[in-house]
Every structure is written in structure tokens, then in C-alpha cells.
Amino acid sequence: MEQPSASGPGAGPSGAAAGLPGETVLSGQAGLRGQPGVSGQAGVPRPVGGSTAAVRTAEPVLRLTGLGWSVRGVPIVEDVSFTVGEGEFVAFIGPNGAGKTSLFNLISGIYPASHGTLELDGADITDLPVHARARRGIGRTFQTSSLWGGMTVAEHVRLAAQGAAGPAASYRFWRRADRYSAQVAETLERTDLGHRADTVANALSHGEKRKLELAVLLVAEPRLILLDEPMAGVSAEEVPALTELIRSVHRESGRTVLMVEHHMDVLLGLADRLAVMHHGTLLALDTPAAVMADPTVQQAYLGEAL
Numbered sequence: 033m034e035q036p037s038a039s040g041p042g043a044g045p046s047g048a049a050a051g052l053p054g055e056t057v058l059s060g061q062a063g064l065r066g067q068p069g070v071s072g073q074a075g076v077p078r079p080v081g082g083s084t085a086a087v088r089t090a091e092p093v094l095r096l097t098g099l100g101w102s103v104r105g106v107p108i109v110e111d112v113s114f115t116v117g118e119g120e121f122v123a124f125i126g127p128n129g130a131g132k133t134s135l136f137n138l139i140s141g142i143y144p145a146s147h148g149t150l151e152l153d154g155a156d157i158t159d160l161p162v163h164a165r166a167r168r169g170i171g172r173t174f175q176t177s178s179l180w181g182g183m184t185v186a187e188h189v190r191l192a193a194q195g196a197a198g199p200a201a202s203y204r205f206w207r208r209a210d211r212y213s214a215q216v217a218e219t220l221e222r223t224d225l226g227h228r229a230d231t232v233a234n235a236l237s238h239g240e241k242r243k244l245e246l247a248v249l250l251v252a253e254p255r256l257i258l259l260d261e262p263m264a265g266v267s268a269e270e271v272p273a274l275t276e277l278i279r280s281v282h283r284e285s286g287r288t289v290l291m292v293e294h295h296m297d298v299l300l301g302l303a304d305r306l307a308v309m310h311h312g313t314l315l316a317l318d319t320p321a322a323v324m325a326d327p328t329v330q331q332a333y334l335g336e337a338l
């Protein structure tokens with residue numbers, strides 16, 4: 033499925049998630065429709081929005097109520113309801129085609145909701161377009177790379193900083209180049225890309241490209257970030273550094289993070305809660321330990337250990 037780009041038309045290569053040695057990778061375990069015991073149970077997530085995981089504020093940052101999206105009458109995401117507290121890290125898993133990316137597209141505004149509502153900080157944003165949601169602090173990355181191959185690392189981040197400042201600030205932006213240079217330099221340091229500032233995107237490794245996508249996202253200072261398979265295409269050697277970067281982005285700034293990821297080893301070390309998508313519905317949402325012990329979830333994965 034082609035994805036719109038956050039920072040320009042996709043120019044970089046994409047790739048499937050690389051399996052790590054000895055790791056459970058859930059991608060490719062599709063084909064669950066019609067499995068005994070699964071049909072009819074999807075759509076009854078347990079428990080949702082009332083997890084035992086720590087939610088740092090009483091008021092949720094994000095609230096989905098019966099959110100759904102259909103294509104020509106075919107439901108892709110159905111009646112999804114949950115809340116996410118400020119500073120929480122929720123990881124989304126599920127077989128290929130379960131609707132994880134579509135749910136992220138609904139939250140970021142790329143797909144319009146067919147039914148249900150979406151609230152950010154208690155305000156209804158269901159009908160707001162993508163750019164308006166971005167201005168309210170929702171940022172996201174995409175499953176496939178969204179970089180301009182011939183542009184340097186620093187140019188990407190500078191352009192993103194300019195975009196975040198808004199069109200009216202363009203003139204000021206160029207006049208106050210020093211301020212933005214400092215902002216770009218700081219963001220590159222935060223994402224461990226300072227030494228690659230003058231390198232074109234095409235010359236970066238997959239892991240560095242993912243870091244650059246994060247830098248492009250972070251320079252806009254979003255408070256809710258959606259990461260769609262940040263490890264896709266990344267070599268096994270680069271996964272630990274990228275995992276630590278995501279951890280620091282979450283912890284140091286107290287951002288709220290939603291992440292789709294197939295590498296269980298990665299997300300188990302990061303997530304406060306695990307959400308399981310299945311046939312477009314939310315099958316379960318709870319602490320990683322509770323989700324992994326859930327018989328319905330295990331059944332949905334054909335009895336394989338999560």
C-alpha cells in the first residue's frame with residue numbers, strides 16, 4: 033500500500049522487517065480468518081483503556097470511541113475504542129493486514145473516519161485534516177521510507193523545521209538562519225546523526241534513514257508520535273541503537289508514543305501496553321505480560337508463542 037510522505041515523495045528504498053536471530057517476528061502470520069475460536073471474538077478487546085499499566089495523567093491524551101473506516105462498504109477498521117494516557121507507550125501488533133497502519137492513518141488524519149470519534153486532549157479532532165492534527169502535535173513516520181534521496185541529512189531536518197514553523201514564518205526562517213541551524217544541529221545530535229549532516233539520504237544505511245525520519249519528525253516537536261514499523265528494513269546490527277533512540281525519545285521528553293512493530297523483542301522492552309489488532313478490530317489491550325498470557329490472543333496467533 034502506497035503511503036503518503038511526511039517530508040516529501042518517497043525516494044528511499046523500503047524493505048520488509050528483517051528477522052533477528054532467535055527472535056519472534058509476527059509478520060507473515062496472516063491467514064487467521066476462519067480459525068476456530070477466533071471468529072466472533074475479535075472486536076471484544078479486554079481490557080481496553082483500563083489497563084494496569086501506569087497512565088501518567090487522569091485525562092487521556094487520545095481517546096478513540098467506536099472509530100472505524102470502510103472501503104466500498106468493506107470494513108478495514110471496525111469499532112476501535114481505547115484511551116492513551118500522557119507519556120504512555122503503546123505498541124500495536126497483529127498479523128499482516130490486521131489494520132494497524134489503517135488505524136494509524138485514521139489517527140493521523142490520512143483516512144477519514146467512516147464512524148466513531150477521535151479526541152486529542154478532550155477536543156474532538158475526528159474531522160480535522162492531517163495538517164491541522166500535525167499542528168496540534170500529532171506526528172508520524174511511515175512503514176516505507178519517506179526521504180528525498182539526493183538531499184542531505186541536514187537539509188531534510190532544516191526543511192522539516194521550516195515546515196513546522198508554518199508558511200508565514202518562511203521569511204523569518206531564512207532571516208534567522210542561525211537559530212534554525214542550532215535547532216537542526218541539536219536535532220541531529222539527539223538522533224546520533226551529527227556526523228552525517230552533509231551526507232545525502234541515498235548514502236545512508238537503513239538504520240540511519242530511520243533515524244533521519246525520526247529527526248524530521250522530532251524537529252517539529254510533536255507530543256504524540258506514531259511510529260509505523262520503525263525497524264522495517266533495518267539490519268540486525270542496527271536494531272539495538274535504533275531501539276535505544278526510540279526509548280530516549282520517549283523517556284527524555286515524556287512524549288506519548290504509539291508504535292506498530294513486528295519485532296517482539298524490541299517492543300517488549302519499550303511498551304507500557306500492547307494492543308493486538310485482528311481483522312480490523314482491537315482484540316486486546318493490556319500490559320505485555322497480560323496480553324501474552326491471553327488465550328484468545330494466543331489462539332489468534334495459531335497457538336504460536338508470542
Ligand SMILES: Nc1ncnc2c1ncn2[C@@H]1O[C@H](COP(=O)(O)OP(=O)(O)OP(=O)(O)O)[C@@H](O)[C@H]1O
Nearest residue numbers: 033103108126127128129130131132133134135309
Ligand atoms: N486505501 C486502501 N484501499 C483499500 N484497501 C486498503 C487500503 N488501505 C488498506 N487496505 C486494506 O486494509 C487491510 C489492512 O491493511 P493495513 O495496511 O492497515 O494492515 P496492517 O495490519 O498494517 O498490515 P502490515 O502488518 O502488513 O503492515 C488490508 O487488507 C489492506 O489491503
